[in-house]
Amino acid sequence: MISLFLIVVSSLDLIALMSGNIKESVGVCQVYVPEPTAKGSEGLEIVIDSLRLSGGVNDFPYVKEGTYQCNVKYLPYSKIVIEFVKE
Structure with missing residues (x-):
């Protein structure tokens, strides 16, 4: 069930990316960077x-x-950032 959900979200994001339907937000961003683990760096929030x-x-x-x-x-369904610009 989880795999199906991830496939659907990825597909929807790919369609949005190819059609130029990217979401944009401007404002005050709070950025959190977790400590690196033995497996490597985690994602930022x-x-x-x-x-x-x-x-x-x-x-x-x-x-x-x-x-x-x-x-x-960012991508509209997975909420993954594709561009970050500090102003």
């Missing part, structure tokens, strides 16, 4: 108002933990 987004630490190595004014573009 970005909170804008009540919106919770995630992104790969390796995808955004310039993003440090803290609070910033930012512009974020």
